Amino acid sequence: MIRVFCDFDGTVCLQDVGEKFFRSFAGEKADASIRHLLSGEITMQQWLTELCEAIPSVSQNEFMSFVDQFTADPHFPRFISFCKERDIPLTVLSDGLDAYVEHVLSKAGLRYVPFFANHAEFIGEKLKVSFPHTDAECNLCGNCKRNHILNSSADEDVIVYVGDGYSDRCPVRYADFVFAKRQLINYCQQQNITFFEFHDFSDVQVKLEEILQRKRIRCRQEAAMARREVFVQG
Secondary structure, rough: EEEEEEEEEOOOEEEOOOOHHHHHHHHHHHHHHHHHHHOOOHHHHHHHHHHHHHHOOOHHHHHHHHHHHEEEEOOHHHHHHHHHHHOOOEEEEEEEEHHHHHHHHHHOOOOOOOOEEEEEEOOOOEEEEEEOOOOOOEEEOOOOOHHHHHHOOOOEEEEEEEOOHHHHOOOHHHHOEEEOOOOOHHHHHOOOOOOOOOOOHHHHHHHHHHHHHOOOOOOOOHHHHHHHHHHHOO
């Protein structure tokens, strides 16, 4: 079976909702924290926690009003239909906040699409974040995308991953077919990970349709070995 996993910020949603939100509401603290995150000085969990604490106050209504300006890639609903017609399971994996992921998907009529993200909660006018999908042995990301991929796939499954940035560097190591743009392209080039460059989900659909027409779809050997290694070590 082929399984598709998609990043959210910058991928399903063409803009990075989380980054724009924190730049707007956390001020200068956001710029410094983003630099520390990208340089590896802090983890995603630390980044999200620090920035939530740096916001003086924000109500749930203010948050949702801000998020309402963002929309999903206009080609994403058609890609969802493409996958459903071919019995290809698709899951959205975000290292952002579930509140805005759910809102953007719902606006696109895609609330039924399964997704995993970090949990946002409003207590009065304070935004709190928790990490229900973290990995016990790796705190690099808040929502461990690798674990979602491995826990929902079988040995014979072919894994397709679509992403664009920082939180996608880990899961692409375990994917047989990688669709990349922006920062993820540089990472794949540095790590010698084969990828297809894309602009939006219309590009992904065209290429995936080509792949499906092959007589035999092979797993990427390095990805299959990486997946097996995790289970052996576990």
